[in-house]
Amino acid sequence: MIINDKLYGEFILDPVLEELILSEPVQRLKGIHQGGASFLVNEKWSETRFDHSVGVMLLIRKLGGSLEEQIAGLLHDVSHTAFSHVIDFVFDNKEEDYHEKIYSSVVKNSEIPTILATFNYNYEDLVLDDSKWTLLEQPAPELCADRVDYTLRDMYTYGIISLDEVQDFLKDILVIEGKMYLQNIEVAEWFVETYYKEVIDFFMDPLNVYAYDMLAKTLKRSLEKNILNVNDFLKRDGELLNKIKASNDKELLSLLRKLNSDVEVIEDRENYELHRKNKLRMIDPSILKDGDLISASRLSEKVRILGEVAYEKATRGMYVKIISN
Numbered sequence: 062m063i064i065n066d067k068l069y070g071e072f073i074l075d076p077v078l079e080e081l082i083l084s085e086p087v088q089r090l091k092g093i094h095q096g097g098a099s100f101l102v103n104e105k106w107s108e109t110r111f112d113h114s115v116g117v118m119l120l121i122r123k124l125g126g127s128l129e130e131q132i133a134g135l136l137h138d139v140s141h142t143a144f145s146h147v148i149d150f151v152f153d154n155k156e157e158d159y160h161e162k163i164y165s166s167v168v169k170n171s172e173i174p175t176i177l178a179t180f181n182y183n184y185e186d187l188v189l190d191d192s193k194w195t196l197l198e199q200p201a202p203e204l205c206a207d208r209v210d211y212t213l214r215d216m217y218t219y220g221i222i223s224l225d226e227v228q229d230f231l232k233d234i235l236v237i238e239g240k241m242y243l244q245n246i247e248v249a250e251w252f253v254e255t256y257y258k259e260v261i262d263f264f265m266d267p268l269n270v271y272a273y274d275m276l277a278k279t280l281k282r283s284l285e286k287n288i289l290n291v292n293d294f295l296k297r298d299g300e301l302l303n304k305i306k307a308s309n310d311k312e313l314l315s316l317l318r319k320l321n322s323d324v325e326v327i328e329d330r331e332n333y334e335l336h337r338k339n340k341l342r343m344i345d346p347s348i349l350k351d352g353d354l355i356s357a358s359r360l361s362e363k364v365r366i367l368g369e370v371a372y373e374k375a376t377r378g379m380y381v382k383i384i385s386n
C-alpha cells in the first residue's frame with residue numbers, strides 16, 4: 062500500500078500496517094472528527110482521527126521509529142469515542158482522558174489482537190504500555206509525535222500555518238535516545254507559538270466552546286432519554302447524529318438545530334452564558350545546545366512570555382456570550 066500524507070509525503074507501507082489500516086477499528090476513525098463538535102459549526106474544522114492516526118504513524122517512521130512503535134502510533138487513538146473529547150464534557154471528566162480509560166478493553170475486544178498475531182506480534186506488548194514508545198508519547202511540556210502531529214495537522218488544514226513552515230520545523234527535529242528535541246531556538250519559538258494557536262486560540266475559540274457545550278448537552282439528554290446508550294459512542298459521529306434525528310424527539314431536534322454554521326458568539330467576561338476551562342496544555346521543548354538539553358523557555362524570552370500568557374488564558378477559561386443561534 063502506498064500512502065500520501067499532506068504533511069509528510071509518500072510512503073510504502075509494511076503489510077502489517079496495511080492490514081491494520083484496512084481493519085474496522087482504524088477505518089471507523091474516518092468518521093470521528095478530531096475537533097469533536099467543531100465541524101458542526103464550521104465545516105472547515107473537519108480533520109478526522111484517521112488522518113491524525115496515520116500521520117502519527119508516518120511521523121514516527123520519518124523520525125526513524127521502529128515498526129512496532131509505528132503500529133502503536135497508528136492504533137493510539139482507536140478508542141476515541143464519537144465526537145472525540147466531547148465525551149469528557151458529557152461525563153464531566155476533567156482529565157479529558159475517557160478514551161485512555163477504555164483503551165485496553167476496546168483493543169482487546171476488537172480484531173486488532175488477531176491481526177497482530179498473524180504477523181507474530183502480541184498485542185499486549187505493542188499497544189498496552191505507551192511508556193516504551195518514547196517518540197509517540199511524552200509528558201508535557203516536551204514534544205512527541207502525537208502532540209506534534211495534531212498541532213501541525215490542525216493548524217495547516219485550518220489555514221494558520223504553511224507547508225514550508227511545517228517542513229522547516231520537521232527538518233529541525235533531532236532524535237536522541239528515542240525522544241524528540243529541537244536544534245534551533247527560532248524553530249522552537251515558532252512551534253510554541255503554533256501550539257498555543259492550537260490549544261488556546263482554536264480549542265478556546267468561543268464558537269468551539271459553544272459547540273462543545275451544545276453537543277455535550279444534546280448527548281447527555283439523549284442518554285437520559287435512552288435514545289443513545291454508552292455503547293453507541295463506539296460508533297461514528299454520523300451514526301449518533303442519525304440515531305438522534307430518527308428519534309424525532311422535539312427537545313433533541315431543537316438542541317441539534319442550535320449547532321449550525323450561522324451561530325454567532327463572542328467572548329464577554331461580564332455578560333456571558335457559558336464559561337469553560339480546558340485541561341491545561343503547556344509546551345516547552347528541550348533544545349540541544351552545546352551538548353546539553355535545555356528548555357526553550359530558558360533560552361528565549363519569547364517562549365517564556367508565550368507560556369505565561371497561555372497559562373493565564375487557560376486558567377481563566379473562556380466566557381462566551383451567545384449573539385444568535
Ligand SMILES: Nc1nc2c(ncn2[C@H]2C[C@H](O)[C@@H](COP(=O)(O)OP(=O)(O)OP(=O)(O)O)O2)c(=O)[nH]1
Binds near residue numbers: 157269
Ligand atoms: N476544538 C477542540 N478540539 C479539541 C479539544 N480538545 C482536544 N481537541 C482535539 C484537537 C486536537 O486535534 C486533538 C488533541 O487531543 P488528543 O486526544 O489527540 O491528544 P491528548 O489530549 O492526548 O494530547 P496531550 O497529551 O494533552 O498533548 O483533539 C477542544 O477542547 N476543542
